[in-house]
Amino acid sequence: MDAEKALKILTKSADEAEIFFSKGISNDVEIKKGRIETFKGSSHFGYGVRAIKDKKMGFAFSNKLDEKVLQRAIDTAKIGERDKFLSLPEKQKYSRIGIYDKRIAELEVEDAMEFAEVLVSPCSSYSVIPTTGVISWSVSEVGIWNSNGVAASDKATTCACHLNAVAESESSGFYYEVSRALDLDFAGVGREAARLARDSLNAAEIGVLTTSLILKPHAVAELLENVLIHSFSADNVQRRRSILAGKVGEKIFSDLNIIDDGTFKHGLSTSKFDGEGVKSQRTELLKKGxxxxYLxxxxxxxxxxxxxxxxxxRDSYASLPYIDSSNFIVSGKGRIDEEGLVVHGLIGAHTSNPVSGDFSVETRNAFLNGKPVKKAIISGNIFDVLNKIEGFGKDYKQVSSVRxxxxxxxxxxxxx
Amino acid sequence: MDAEQLKKIFDIPARFIDVSVQQVESNSIVLKDGVAREVSSGEIFGVGVRVLDKTWGFVSSNSLEDIHALAEKACRIARNGEKIEFAGSEAVEDRVKTIPKINPFDADMEEKKEILHRAERVAQDYREVVSTSLAYSDSKINSLYLNSEGSRIEAEYTRVTFFSSVFAKKNGNVQVGFERLGSVAGLEALQNAADAAKAASERAIRLLDAGEAPSGNFKVILDPKLAGVFIHEALGHAVEADHVIQGESILDGKLEQQIGSELVTVYDDAALENSFGFYFYDSEGTRGKKKTLLENGILKTYLHSRETSAKLKQENTGNARAQGFGYQPIVRMSNTYIEPRDFSFEEILEDIKYGVYLKGSKGGEVDTVRGVFQFSAEEGFLIENGEITKPIKDVALSGKTLEILKSIDAVGSDFGLHIGFCGKAAQLVPVSDGGATIRTFATVGGTK
Incomplete structure (x- = not known):
């Protein structure tokens, strides 16, 4: 059954209805102890169906768009409870967005095996062992249709690689990159993981201290994703779950700019439309503090x-949409001198408190004035820490939604 | 399920092939601030095929139509490379099923919704509580496992979970409390949902007045929930044999050695009935069972899959688990816990001059290479002169696994298991962990 026919059937009993469709192919070539050990390939597809009747919402999902899934959507809407704000978006006009690279779609496993060789190649000259690594690539397609006239589809590609290297069974180095296009510097990622592993040898304890903290782009992303984005969700604001509630127009940070830009060229979170079919846009969240x-x-x-x-x-066809950032782009004024504790990655950032902004996380590949640090917990409150920014580097990176x-x-x- | 069309896959020439077919039916209801805003229901069908020739190939699909072609492609690549060792097994034919007392798939959706409403009324009955989210979910997994050795295992698992998060606010300060329940069982496992929601509310409110935690190295007491997370993160991941083989575990070469205090005995028990990490067979057809990881501080075994047991020439413990048909089985824990001893809480507390008592867990992470772990407690209390004094918040614990295991100098007589989803290699599997209250020495990272 096609979406149009499904919507016709649904609207016989529902006031509003929506069909979401996604399918994709993803592939991984995995490296263990420097050798290619596994190829993984998966092909997936499915439908998510929303129905709203008398302002009660139901949702059903399946791999098939058939009578059964439509009936489930109608049935679950009867269990849902009335909320007058439930509705589906109106018809939209979309702009073209480039998030598809034909070279990724046409990539063969043999090509990826060559990339894997390139990824691990720098390790020998650093005398480190590449323990685990992955080259992955995927092609995906999404479509959305609703009873208000929304009808859209789009294709996207992603390519990623990571490497974990270990030096003298003592220290490890981890590095990764992700892109929409086939433009990753595989040797560069391998070199960075190898260098971090080797440079982290002979690490020393540093005791308790208060210092300048220099977070590299991967660490910035790991922190902000876990402690800051939550507070910008309008749903969290409205439900009094955000510390930013009621603060629009107030200066909350010294000189920080944040833009949520779903249209950012080649961005990892760029899309033509969101999980409900609403056109992606650029939203200013924070200007000069x-x-x-909100989002x-x-x-x-x-x-x-x-x-x-x-x-x-939308995480998949089997889940309902929720508010999240697209490309969360951070900028500001001031220079950096990298004198202090330089941190390349964080461990346990997901244990931070997204509501209060309090965090207390272990560091990965940390260096105090150039010397490796054995183990260090950095802690503070994000709203406090973001008021203590000294400056920004020029080395913009995006490995997740945060750029x-x-x-x-x-x-x-x-x-x- | 029609197995006939899958049998063709075994004609592909390879050393070993296994096939996992799953039909998963699930329902969920989310109550946001008292309103059932999100009700979901659905089913997913899928098949995963694992091919081992010299190396591995793994493919999955939501359709039986393209799986054969994908498997052939995987095998083409698996013919290259260096030969991976793998333990063969006798063929197993079995049909197993968990029997829920109150089957959620026979129950009305309204009845499930009522579980949430009852809990919500209790959770929001506090002046400070500003927002609640309560979620119910159930799933029924029907799976068929086939392999080239002739095994055929049909299994059915019914699982339920309940999750609550409660936000409390006072003077501009917002805090949150979480609580969850879950089991391979039916609705009977959620009888205490309202108590759990109440506990979440009370914790959120306590955190409003909690002070900042001190930083430094202290005597610490961990409640069973946090002790469980510690044993899962710090010991459990390091005994996963794939980490050992990859040179990523500090426990490499330490079997039969005293690595922890004599007070510490730890089990991983996949056969524990009605637990969240229960399974009859792992994802490559090996029976799940109870294993002793540490016996009075002596390391007894690693956790194995067929591949790791062949590589290390040790007995397979049946710990190869996959998140679902779309994932390759890897070495995972099941239900991991510390065996209780005979210390009362007062005895554990009395000789601490200055320390912290930490309860609950917001999760953790471990670097098995360095043997360093980090995890965050949901809440804590200062201990001064053998007495619990002020509540503290946002406190993380970190340390070196071996040092902390050796420093355990008291294990309580209490017992508790808590559920969670353990993440490894981008796969989540249901586990539980816990045990008794323990006392040790660790680094505390507070915000003060």
């Missing part, structure tokens, strides 16, 4: 008579 607004999906926008910012994220350069903070607590 002043809070400009909305259709439901949250209905609650305050605002407009969706195209921020409905950021190296950032230097002053006076952060470190325990070794």
């Amino acid at each position: 002043i809070l400009k607004g 909305y999906d259709t439901y949250a926008a209905n609650k305050e008579n605002a407009k969706s910012t195209g921020s409905a994220e 950021a350069p190296t950032i230097q903070f002053k006076d952060v607590k470190v325990v070794s």
